[in-house]
Amino acid sequence: MTTADLILQATDIRKSFGGVHALKGASITMRRGEITALIGDNGAGKSTLVRTISGIHRPDSGTITLDGEVVSLDTPKAAQKLGIETVQQNLALVEELTVWQNFFLGREKTKGVGPLRWLDRAAMKQTASTMLGDLAVNVPPVGSRVRRLSGGQRQAVAIARAAGWGSKIVIMDEPTAALGVQETERVEQIVRKLRDQGVAVLLISHNFDQVMRLADHVWVMRAGNAVAERRIAETSGDELVSLITGAKAA
């Protein structure tokens, strides 16, 4: 493997909150067109690491390289501009609005002349419908309110929205935590499809079966460090557990 295969390299990331050292020089890499899982016990630093990549936290030190170039991800907006989208755990959907309105919330398409502009509803509905249809089966009509969607459908909308902006990397924090078996299966299909479209996915999951089913590569975090990496094809759930607990040295 050469570095050209890497879409993202986070190197020696340190981050402290007051006296708490959440990250003590963690380094991970993500490869193009792969699902990279990030696992570890509660408090191992997964969320903090992901938040530095999505621009929510600024690391105290360390570098993040995207596509071979060192980038500074100071705000979520900056990360988005560089093609890093995050599906928040709460999904950040407005229930009273429709699917297409949520899709374009904050980045609406408008038409009109000069300062007099109005929403290009037809174009937004069309785009949202296409983007959702490309990714998921059983998609709800884009005119329905999010309030009426099931948990899995909401997840599908949030993921499709994140994937829909020419994104290079989509970060997902426990995307199926609140879902039933069938809905989990559907969301996993969406994640696979996203990978097949060439998007690199960073997946935080507590579910080892899911990581073994879904991911291509896995990083294990323990006590603020990324202590091990494995190809999924060359590891097992048991090994991952022992790496997380530290029963097995990296």
Place this chain on the structure above:
Amino acid sequence: MTTTQPDIARPSAVRSALGEARRLSFWAENAAPIGLLVLVVVFAALSPTFLSPGNIKAMLVAAAILVILGVAQSFVITTGGIDLSISATMTVGAVGFGLAWQAGAGFIASALLAIIASTVIGVINGLLIASGKVTDFIATLGTLSLATGAALILSAGKPIQVTSIELLRITTGSVGVFGYPIIIAAVVGVLGWFVMFRTRFGLHVQAVGGSEESAVANGISATRVRIAVYVISAVLAGLAALLLVARVGAAEPTINTSYLLNSIAAVVLGGVSLTGGRAKIVGPILGALLLTALANGLTLLGVSQFYQPVAVGLVVVLAALLTRFQKK
């Protein structure tokens, strides 16, 4: 779960509408138009003059101010806020107009000053609520008192007579049964609808009301949206002040509490949830027409003025009870 719904043939659409009517949510969603229809039928049956062109014209003129305030209040309530200072803001606008007019300013200059005076209150509301994080209820209750006091102080508590040809033209001019005031209110309604449902800003208003957290996560400035809705409310209150001065023929520093309560009542009748997120413009306008028709009809039937607040109160409480059955 179906992917796409095939076009439903007309007959079944009619049938489903009829089936819908058996449910409470149908009545809750359409409280204002149904209520208006019922009132019109009842009053028309009881009073022969109710549906005469002259009375319809009078009702529409009388409804204009409330329609404008209803649209204004609807923007604020869609964000989950409330503007209790709306009628006091209108009073400040009216007194501003009167003082400017008294000082010899022309109609245009006086009208501009009225709207600017009102806008000041709106900016204060917006800053207090959006930047100062003061509860909307308390902030606008405070400015309600401030604005009322300011209007009394500025006018020394006395009404200012205004005899402006322009204002006279506004009150007397009409196209058919539609007097100029209701035409102005209709323009406000159309613009309000367009801004709410067809512009980015309107979508952001609904988003902030629906879930401020999600709206902010998607890059929307909730602070700016909140300031904007209170400013819109105040600008429209200033416009309503012109119609008020035109109607009364004077700028009065009196407290127009009934306009405040009725503006909120119109929005509630219009099916807007006070928790925010669900925007409606046509509903509050119909609500304003309903409240005006109610007052007018009761007057025609010779019911004492004292009973009118009771009737308004009953209608509003009933409507509020009905909104509990609105579709989620």
